[in-house]
Amino acid sequence: MTLRFKLAALVLGATLGFSAPVMAQQPVNPTASSVQEQQLLDALKPGETISGRISIPDDNAADLQKPSNKDWMGFNLKVSDRVMGVALVGTLLALLVFFVVKGRLKIEAGRAGRTITRFNVFERTVHWTMAISFIALALSGINVAVGRYIVLPWLGYEAFGSLTYLGKLAHHYLAWPFMVCVVITFLMWVRHNIPNKLDLRWLKEGGGLLVKGKHPPAKKFNAGQKIVFWGVVVGGSLVAASGLLLMFPYFLDSATDWQLAQIAHALIASGMMAMILGHIYIGTVGTEGALDAMTTGQVDVNWAEQHHSLWLEEELAKGAVQRRGPGGEVTPAE
Ligand code: HEM
Structure with missing residues (x-):
């Protein structure tokens, strides 16, 4: 049930243009000029809201005080923000430890100097559009969630405000290319991503990390x-x-549904950011020769043999290998 306080509506409703407030039986005197917000809140039972009267059809707009919003804010402060922090910092630390222990995964046979096309221009354009938009979304999202702890002390209120405003714009507009690219990525690569028995073997053998020189096909x-x-x-x-x-x-x-969507958004995004940090590590410093696939579109055949032996066999059968000159120029292999 909704409580309506005369004073709350008078004081708060006057600013918002509410019509005549309604008085309910309350332990506090609603006409007392000394009534405080805290007294009104203390008088509420769980789930109740202090509301005014409005003449527009949106019931939510009548809410003046909704203490349950504090549960949502508390959850964000105590859980969502911490999950995000642990996901990001924990993943970065884990990758650092992994790099220190394992080092860079080398092309064991060295580079052959002959390359094979791994991704065409269209695939690379989609990948980089998705990557750049995701990174901008991630950074602006992190700023909204925890920027007040990690960016504000550095920049001060004015610069932090401008940055956060620009970040919000980036977040709203770059969400669109990101969503389009996720759909195209799905259509473009789904046929190569259907799980099969080979995947179980690959996972059991730790992707070739467990035994040196032994790479699962x-x-x-x-x-x-x-x-x-x-x-x-x-x-x-x-x-x-x-x-x-x-x-x-x-x-x-309701506002509660919006709050649930916000919590889901923050938690799923945290998981994705952690996964993508791992992906960026593997695609750059973690694995020799991997980045070529997404820059030039060509990978060395020895890299392909080590990481994707069955794919290489299929491609060789199509005659799809090139020779690279010292300046990087490509000529067909004999
Ligand atoms: C600086 C950022 C990034 C780098 C350096 C990078 C690098 C790469 C590379 C080298 C590959 C090809 C691997 C291969 O040849 O098999 C790849 C594939 C892929 N990338 Fe990225 N990437 C980045 C960001 C992202 C982001 C932000 C996303 C998505 C949100 C993404 C999604 C993918 C997917 C789905 C694949 C195919 C599956 C895979 O290889 O794991 N990448 N990326």
Whole structure:
């Protein structure tokens, strides 16, 4: 049941243009000029709201004080923000330890100097559009969630305010290319990402990390990459769906639904950011020769043999190998 206090409506409703307030039986005297917000809040039972009267059809607009909002804020402060911090810092530390212990995964046979096309221009354009938009979304999202602890002390209020405003714009507009790219990525690579028995073997053998010189066979994408692919497709869809609800709250019934969407958005995004940190590590410093696949589109055949032996066999059968000159120029292999 909703409590209505004369004074609350008079004081707060005057600013918001509420019509005549209603008085209910309350332990505090609503006409006392000394009535305080805390007294009004103390008088509320769990789930109750202090509301005014409005003449527009949106009931939510009548709410003046909704103590349950504090549960949502408390959850964000105590859980969501911490989950995000642990996901990001924990993953970075784990990758650092992994790098220190294992070092860079080398092309064991050295570079052959002959390359094979791994991704065409279209695939690379989609990948980098998705990557750049995701990174901008991640950074602006992190700023909204925890920027007040880690950025504000550095920048001060004015610069932090401007940065956060620009970040919010970036977050709203770059969500669109990101969502489009997730859909295209799904359509473009789903046929290479259907799980099969080879993936179990790849996982059992730790992707070749457990025994040096022994690499489990893989087709175009190995089990680790399939996890990233499905993480991006499923995680990206969920983060997009919850983000759209936050952007267009009119589709939701109540403020509580919006709060649930916000919590889901923050938690799923945290998981995705941790996964993508691992992906960026593997695609850059972690594995020699991997980045070529997404820059030039060509990979060395010895890299392909080590990481994707079955895919290489299929491609060789099509005669798809090139020779690279010392200046990087490409000529067909004899
Ligand atoms: C600086 C950032 C990034 C770098 C350096 C990078 C690098 C790479 C590389 C080298 C590959 C090809 C691996 C191969 O040849 O098998 C790849 C594939 C892929 N990337 Fe990225 N990437 C980045 C960011 C992202 C982001 C932000 C996303 C999605 C949100 C993403 C999603 C994917 C997916 C789904 C694949 C295919 C599966 C896989 O190889 O794991 N990448 N990336």
